[in-house]
Amino acid sequence: xxxxxxxxxxxxxxxxxxxxxxxxxxxxxxxxxxxxxxxxxxxxxxxxxxxxxxxxxxxxxxxxxxxxxxxxxxxxxxxxxxxxxxxxxxxxxxxxxxxxxxxxxxxxxxxxxxxxxxxxxxxxxxxxxxxxxxxxxxxxxxxxxxxxxxxxxxxxxxxxxxxxxxxxxxxxxxxxxxxxxxxxxxxxxxxxxxxxxxxxxxxxxxxxxxxxxx
Amino acid sequence: xxxxxxxxxxxxxxxxxxxxxxxxxxxxxxxxxxxxxxxxxxxxxxxxxxxxxxxxxxxxxxxxxxxxxxxxxxxxxxxxxxxxxxxxxxxxxxxxxxxxxxxxxxxxxxxxxxxx
Numbered sequence: 001x002x003x004x005x006x007x008x009x010x011x012x013x014x015x016x017x018x019x020x021x022x023x024x025x026x027x028x029x030x031x032x033x034x035x036x037x038x039x040x041x042x043x044x045x046x047x048x049x050x051x052x053x054x055x056x057x058x059x060x061x062x063x064x065x066x067x068x069x070x071x072x073x074x075x076x077x078x079x080x081x082x083x084x085x086x087x088x089x090x091x092x093x094x095x096x097x098x099x100x101x102x103x104x105x106x107x108x109x110x111x112x113x114x115x116x117x118x119x120x121x122x123x124x125x126x127x128x129x130x131x132x133x134x135x136x137x138x139x140x141x142x143x144x145x146x147x148x149x150x151x152x153x154x155x156x157x158x159x160x161x162x163x164x165x166x167x168x169x170x171x172x173x174x175x176x177x178x179x180x181x182x183x184x185x186x187x188x189x190x191x192x193x194x195x196x197x198x199x200x201x202x203x204x205x206x207x208x209x210x211x212x213x214x
Numbered sequence: 215x216x217x218x219x220x221x222x223x224x225x226x227x228x229x230x231x232x233x234x235x236x237x238x239x240x241x242x243x244x245x246x247x248x249x250x251x252x253x254x255x256x257x258x259x260x261x262x263x264x265x266x267x268x269x270x271x272x273x274x275x276x277x278x279x280x281x282x283x284x285x286x287x288x289x290x291x292x293x294x295x296x297x298x299x300x301x302x303x304x305x306x307x308x309x310x311x312x313x314x315x316x317x318x319x320x321x322x323x324x325x326x327x328x329x330x
Contacts (some may be wrong), residue, residue, distance in 0.1 A: 079275065208261060
Protein backbone atom coordinates (compact mmCIF):
# COMPACT_ATOMS: atom_id res chain seq x y z
CA UNK A 1 0.00 0.00 0.00
CA UNK A 2 2.75 2.40 1.00
CA UNK A 3 4.60 1.92 -2.28
CA UNK A 4 1.38 2.44 -4.23
CA UNK A 5 0.69 5.68 -2.36
CA UNK A 6 4.27 6.78 -2.97
CA UNK A 7 3.92 5.95 -6.67
CA UNK A 8 0.79 8.08 -6.93
CA UNK A 9 2.37 10.92 -4.95
CA UNK A 10 5.53 10.69 -7.06
CA UNK A 11 3.45 10.78 -10.21
CA UNK A 12 1.75 13.97 -9.08
CA UNK A 13 4.93 15.95 -9.65
CA UNK A 14 3.77 19.16 -7.99
CA UNK A 15 0.72 19.65 -10.20
CA UNK A 16 2.54 21.81 -12.75
CA UNK A 17 1.62 19.49 -15.61
CA UNK A 18 -1.20 17.47 -14.05
CA UNK A 19 -1.54 15.21 -17.09
CA UNK A 20 1.95 15.65 -18.59
CA UNK A 21 0.35 16.21 -22.00
CA UNK A 22 -0.20 19.44 -23.91
CA UNK A 23 -3.61 21.11 -23.97
CA UNK A 24 -4.25 19.98 -27.55
CA UNK A 25 -3.67 16.35 -26.73
CA UNK A 26 -5.90 16.63 -23.66
CA UNK A 27 -8.55 18.20 -25.90
CA UNK A 28 -8.35 15.24 -28.29
CA UNK A 29 -8.73 12.81 -25.39
CA UNK A 30 -11.82 14.69 -24.21
CA UNK A 31 -13.23 14.62 -27.75
CA UNK A 32 -12.57 10.87 -27.90
CA UNK A 33 -14.43 10.43 -24.61
CA UNK A 34 -17.50 12.23 -25.94
CA UNK A 35 -17.31 10.40 -29.28
CA UNK A 36 -17.05 7.05 -27.45
CA UNK A 37 -20.32 7.88 -25.74
CA UNK A 38 -21.91 8.75 -29.10
CA UNK A 39 -20.94 5.38 -30.55
CA UNK A 40 -21.84 3.54 -27.34
CA UNK A 41 -25.29 5.10 -27.44
CA UNK A 42 -25.70 4.10 -31.10
CA UNK A 43 -24.55 0.54 -30.52
CA UNK A 44 -26.61 0.11 -27.36
CA UNK A 45 -29.64 1.60 -29.14
CA UNK A 46 -29.08 -1.00 -31.87
CA UNK A 47 -28.79 -3.78 -29.27
CA UNK A 48 -31.98 -2.52 -27.60
CA UNK A 49 -33.97 -2.63 -30.84
CA UNK A 50 -32.47 -5.96 -31.80
CA UNK A 51 -33.20 -7.65 -28.46
CA UNK A 52 -36.84 -6.54 -28.52
CA UNK A 53 -37.59 -7.63 -32.10
CA UNK A 54 -37.38 -10.47 -34.57
CA UNK A 55 -34.11 -9.61 -36.28
CA UNK A 56 -32.99 -10.69 -39.74
CA UNK A 57 -29.53 -12.35 -39.89
CA UNK A 58 -28.79 -11.91 -43.58
CA UNK A 59 -24.98 -12.00 -43.94
CA UNK A 60 -23.64 -15.10 -45.67
CA UNK A 61 -20.18 -16.12 -44.48
CA UNK A 62 -19.05 -15.91 -48.06
CA UNK A 63 -19.02 -13.29 -49.50
CA UNK A 64 -20.34 -10.79 -46.85
CA UNK A 65 -18.29 -11.82 -43.81
CA UNK A 66 -15.15 -12.53 -45.83
CA UNK A 67 -15.50 -9.08 -47.41
CA UNK A 68 -16.02 -7.29 -44.09
CA UNK A 69 -13.09 -9.24 -42.59
CA UNK A 70 -10.89 -7.83 -45.35
CA UNK A 71 -12.18 -4.36 -44.45
CA UNK A 72 -11.21 -5.05 -40.82
CA UNK A 73 -7.74 -6.15 -41.93
CA UNK A 74 -7.32 -2.93 -43.93
CA UNK A 75 -8.36 -0.77 -40.96
CA UNK A 76 -6.14 -2.67 -38.51
CA UNK A 77 -3.19 -2.32 -40.89
CA UNK A 78 -3.86 1.41 -41.17
CA UNK A 79 -3.49 1.62 -37.39
CA UNK A 80 -0.10 -0.04 -37.66
CA UNK A 81 1.07 2.38 -40.36
CA UNK A 82 -0.16 5.27 -38.18
CA UNK A 83 1.80 4.03 -35.20
CA UNK A 84 4.87 3.78 -37.47
CA UNK A 85 4.27 7.41 -38.52
CA UNK A 86 4.15 8.58 -34.90
CA UNK A 87 7.22 6.52 -34.09
CA UNK A 88 9.15 8.05 -37.03
CA UNK A 89 7.97 11.51 -36.03
CA UNK A 90 9.20 11.00 -32.46
CA UNK A 91 12.68 10.28 -33.87
CA UNK A 92 12.49 13.50 -35.92
CA UNK A 93 12.27 11.66 -39.28
CA UNK A 94 9.63 13.91 -40.77
CA UNK A 95 9.67 12.71 -44.37
CA UNK A 96 9.38 9.07 -43.25
CA UNK A 97 6.52 10.12 -40.97
CA UNK A 98 4.81 11.81 -43.93
CA UNK A 99 5.00 8.62 -46.03
CA UNK A 100 3.51 6.52 -43.23
CA UNK A 101 0.73 9.07 -42.66
CA UNK A 102 -0.14 9.09 -46.36
CA UNK A 103 -0.11 5.27 -46.36
CA UNK A 104 -2.57 5.40 -43.45
CA UNK A 105 -4.88 7.80 -45.29
CA UNK A 106 -4.69 5.59 -48.38
CA UNK A 107 -5.69 2.51 -46.37
CA UNK A 108 -8.54 4.59 -44.88
CA UNK A 109 -9.72 5.46 -48.40
CA UNK A 110 -9.49 1.78 -49.37
CA UNK A 111 -11.73 0.97 -46.41
CA UNK A 112 -14.28 3.57 -47.54
CA UNK A 113 -14.30 2.24 -51.11
CA UNK A 114 -14.78 -1.36 -49.91
CA UNK A 115 -17.53 -0.24 -47.56
CA UNK A 116 -19.35 1.67 -50.30
CA UNK A 117 -19.20 -1.39 -52.57
CA UNK A 118 -20.89 -3.34 -49.79
CA UNK A 119 -23.51 -0.62 -49.23
CA UNK A 120 -24.22 -0.60 -52.95
CA UNK A 121 -24.68 -4.37 -52.90
CA UNK A 122 -27.18 -4.19 -50.00
CA UNK A 123 -29.06 -1.26 -51.56
CA UNK A 124 -29.32 -3.21 -54.81
CA UNK A 125 -30.79 -6.11 -52.83
CA UNK A 126 -33.52 -3.70 -51.71
CA UNK A 127 -32.37 -2.74 -48.20
CA UNK A 128 -33.50 0.78 -47.17
CA UNK A 129 -33.29 2.57 -43.82
CA UNK A 130 -36.87 1.65 -42.95
CA UNK A 131 -37.57 -1.22 -45.32
CA UNK A 132 -36.23 -4.76 -45.72
CA UNK A 133 -35.74 -6.55 -49.05
CA UNK A 134 -38.79 -8.70 -49.84
CA UNK A 135 -36.81 -11.98 -49.61
CA UNK A 136 -35.61 -11.05 -46.12
CA UNK A 137 -39.17 -10.34 -44.94
CA UNK A 138 -40.24 -13.74 -46.26
CA UNK A 139 -37.26 -15.56 -44.76
CA UNK A 140 -37.60 -13.93 -41.33
CA UNK A 141 -41.37 -13.35 -40.94
CA UNK A 142 -42.31 -10.47 -38.69
CA UNK A 143 -38.78 -9.10 -38.61
CA UNK A 144 -38.39 -5.41 -37.95
CA UNK A 145 -37.66 -3.02 -40.83
CA UNK A 146 -35.24 -1.15 -38.53
CA UNK A 147 -32.33 -3.35 -39.66
CA UNK A 148 -31.47 -0.85 -42.39
CA UNK A 149 -31.76 2.13 -40.06
CA UNK A 150 -29.30 0.67 -37.56
CA UNK A 151 -26.98 -0.72 -40.25
CA UNK A 152 -26.74 2.44 -42.34
CA UNK A 153 -26.81 4.68 -39.27
CA UNK A 154 -23.95 3.01 -37.41
CA UNK A 155 -21.72 2.07 -40.34
CA UNK A 156 -22.45 5.44 -41.98
CA UNK A 157 -21.44 7.30 -38.84
CA UNK A 158 -18.26 5.23 -38.68
CA UNK A 159 -17.53 5.78 -42.37
CA UNK A 160 -17.99 9.52 -41.85
CA UNK A 161 -15.34 9.35 -39.11
CA UNK A 162 -12.97 7.45 -41.42
CA UNK A 163 -13.55 10.05 -44.14
CA UNK A 164 -12.90 12.93 -41.73
CA UNK A 165 -9.79 11.09 -40.52
CA UNK A 166 -8.49 10.78 -44.10
CA UNK A 167 -8.88 14.55 -44.61
CA UNK A 168 -7.27 15.26 -41.24
CA UNK A 169 -4.31 12.94 -41.96
CA UNK A 170 -3.79 14.42 -45.43
CA UNK A 171 -3.60 17.91 -43.89
CA UNK A 172 -1.19 16.68 -41.19
CA UNK A 173 0.97 14.97 -43.86
CA UNK A 174 1.08 18.18 -45.89
CA UNK A 175 2.10 20.32 -42.89
CA UNK A 176 4.30 17.78 -41.13
CA UNK A 177 7.38 20.00 -41.32
CA UNK A 178 5.62 22.85 -39.54
CA UNK A 179 3.85 20.76 -36.94
CA UNK A 180 5.23 19.54 -33.64
CA UNK A 181 5.61 15.86 -32.91
CA UNK A 182 2.69 16.06 -30.49
CA UNK A 183 0.37 17.19 -33.30
CA UNK A 184 1.21 14.07 -35.30
CA UNK A 185 0.58 11.98 -32.19
CA UNK A 186 -2.83 13.67 -31.73
CA UNK A 187 -3.88 12.82 -35.28
CA UNK A 188 -2.80 9.25 -34.46
CA UNK A 189 -5.08 9.23 -31.40
CA UNK A 190 -8.05 10.12 -33.59
CA UNK A 191 -7.19 7.47 -36.17
CA UNK A 192 -6.74 4.70 -33.61
CA UNK A 193 -10.06 5.66 -32.07
CA UNK A 194 -11.79 5.18 -35.43
CA UNK A 195 -10.14 1.74 -35.62
CA UNK A 196 -11.24 0.97 -32.06
CA UNK A 197 -14.88 1.76 -32.87
CA UNK A 198 -14.77 -0.69 -35.79
CA UNK A 199 -13.60 -3.39 -33.34
CA UNK A 200 -17.11 -3.17 -31.84
CA UNK A 201 -19.09 -2.42 -35.02
CA UNK A 202 -17.66 -5.41 -36.91
CA UNK A 203 -18.68 -8.12 -34.40
CA UNK A 204 -21.97 -6.49 -33.38
CA UNK A 205 -23.28 -5.64 -36.84
CA UNK A 206 -21.70 -8.36 -38.99
CA UNK A 207 -20.62 -11.38 -36.96
CA UNK A 208 -23.83 -11.48 -34.92
CA UNK A 209 -25.93 -11.33 -38.11
CA UNK A 210 -24.45 -14.31 -39.94
CA UNK A 211 -26.99 -16.34 -41.90
CA UNK A 212 -26.74 -19.83 -40.37
CA UNK A 213 -29.21 -21.36 -42.84
CA UNK A 214 -27.77 -23.21 -45.78
CA UNK B 215 13.18 4.36 -22.20
CA UNK B 216 16.02 6.89 -22.52
CA UNK B 217 16.36 9.89 -20.22
CA UNK B 218 15.67 12.54 -22.86
CA UNK B 219 12.42 10.80 -23.82
CA UNK B 220 10.91 12.12 -20.59
CA UNK B 221 10.45 15.58 -22.11
CA UNK B 222 6.71 16.29 -22.14
CA UNK B 223 6.36 17.01 -25.85
CA UNK B 224 8.71 14.40 -27.29
CA UNK B 225 7.70 11.57 -24.97
CA UNK B 226 6.94 8.43 -26.96
CA UNK B 227 7.66 5.00 -25.55
CA UNK B 228 7.38 1.63 -27.23
CA UNK B 229 9.36 0.01 -30.01
CA UNK B 230 8.24 -0.90 -33.51
CA UNK B 231 8.60 -4.54 -32.54
CA UNK B 232 6.11 -4.05 -29.70
CA UNK B 233 3.61 -2.36 -32.04
CA UNK B 234 3.91 -5.12 -34.64
CA UNK B 235 3.30 -7.77 -31.99
CA UNK B 236 0.21 -5.87 -30.76
CA UNK B 237 -1.00 -5.72 -34.38
CA UNK B 238 -0.49 -9.48 -34.76
CA UNK B 239 -2.48 -10.09 -31.54
CA UNK B 240 -5.28 -7.91 -32.89
CA UNK B 241 -5.28 -9.91 -36.14
CA UNK B 242 -5.33 -13.21 -34.24
CA UNK B 243 -8.26 -12.10 -32.09
CA UNK B 244 -10.14 -10.93 -35.19
CA UNK B 245 -9.41 -14.25 -36.90
CA UNK B 246 -10.72 -16.07 -33.83
CA UNK B 247 -13.94 -14.00 -33.94
CA UNK B 248 -14.45 -14.71 -37.63
CA UNK B 249 -13.81 -18.42 -37.00
CA UNK B 250 -16.57 -18.43 -34.35
CA UNK B 251 -18.88 -16.96 -36.99
CA UNK B 252 -17.81 -19.68 -39.44
CA UNK B 253 -18.74 -22.53 -37.07
CA UNK B 254 -22.16 -20.89 -36.27
CA UNK B 255 -22.13 -20.81 -32.49
CA UNK B 256 -25.49 -20.01 -30.79
CA UNK B 257 -26.01 -16.25 -30.72
CA UNK B 258 -25.81 -15.88 -26.93
CA UNK B 259 -22.34 -17.56 -26.79
CA UNK B 260 -21.30 -15.47 -29.77
CA UNK B 261 -22.41 -12.30 -28.02
CA UNK B 262 -20.49 -13.02 -24.81
CA UNK B 263 -17.29 -14.24 -26.49
CA UNK B 264 -17.27 -11.53 -29.16
CA UNK B 265 -17.81 -8.74 -26.63
CA UNK B 266 -15.04 -10.18 -24.44
CA UNK B 267 -12.63 -10.36 -27.39
CA UNK B 268 -13.62 -6.85 -28.53
CA UNK B 269 -12.95 -5.39 -25.09
CA UNK B 270 -9.49 -7.05 -25.10
CA UNK B 271 -8.84 -5.62 -28.59
CA UNK B 272 -10.02 -2.16 -27.54
CA UNK B 273 -7.77 -2.33 -24.47
CA UNK B 274 -4.77 -3.28 -26.62
CA UNK B 275 -5.43 -0.39 -29.01
CA UNK B 276 -5.92 2.16 -26.23
CA UNK B 277 -2.95 0.94 -24.18
CA UNK B 278 -0.34 0.58 -26.91
CA UNK B 279 -1.44 2.28 -30.15
CA UNK B 280 -3.03 5.22 -28.34
CA UNK B 281 -0.19 5.10 -25.90
CA UNK B 282 -2.32 5.45 -22.78
CA UNK B 283 -0.30 2.83 -20.88
CA UNK B 284 2.71 5.15 -21.03
CA UNK B 285 0.80 8.27 -19.94
CA UNK B 286 0.58 9.65 -16.44
CA UNK B 287 -1.79 7.84 -14.08
CA UNK B 288 -3.80 11.07 -13.66
CA UNK B 289 -4.77 11.02 -17.34
CA UNK B 290 -5.74 7.33 -17.26
CA UNK B 291 -7.88 7.83 -14.16
CA UNK B 292 -9.58 10.87 -15.71
CA UNK B 293 -10.52 9.09 -18.92
CA UNK B 294 -11.14 5.40 -18.25
CA UNK B 295 -13.39 5.10 -15.14
CA UNK B 296 -15.82 7.83 -16.24
CA UNK B 297 -16.27 6.20 -19.64
CA UNK B 298 -16.71 2.70 -18.21
CA UNK B 299 -19.33 3.92 -15.72
CA UNK B 300 -21.26 5.93 -18.34
CA UNK B 301 -21.32 3.04 -20.82
CA UNK B 302 -22.39 0.56 -18.13
CA UNK B 303 -25.21 2.92 -17.10
CA UNK B 304 -26.55 2.77 -20.68
CA UNK B 305 -27.12 -0.96 -20.15
CA UNK B 306 -29.97 -0.18 -17.72
CA UNK B 307 -32.38 -0.05 -20.68
CA UNK B 308 -32.10 -3.75 -21.47
CA UNK B 309 -34.71 -5.10 -19.04
CA UNK B 310 -37.25 -2.94 -20.88
CA UNK B 311 -35.99 -4.17 -24.25
CA UNK B 312 -36.37 -7.82 -23.23
CA UNK B 313 -39.80 -7.09 -21.73
CA UNK B 314 -41.11 -5.44 -24.88
CA UNK B 315 -39.91 -8.37 -26.98
CA UNK B 316 -42.75 -10.42 -25.47
CA UNK B 317 -45.28 -7.75 -26.42
CA UNK B 318 -44.39 -7.69 -30.09
CA UNK B 319 -45.64 -9.57 -33.11
CA UNK B 320 -43.56 -12.75 -33.26
CA UNK B 321 -44.13 -13.72 -36.85
CA UNK B 322 -46.92 -16.25 -36.30
CA UNK B 323 -50.14 -15.94 -38.28
CA UNK B 324 -52.26 -16.68 -35.21
CA UNK B 325 -52.56 -14.14 -32.41
CA UNK B 326 -50.53 -15.30 -29.38
CA UNK B 327 -52.43 -17.42 -26.87
CA UNK B 328 -53.40 -15.60 -23.71
CA UNK B 329 -51.16 -16.44 -20.80
CA UNK B 330 -51.19 -15.13 -17.25
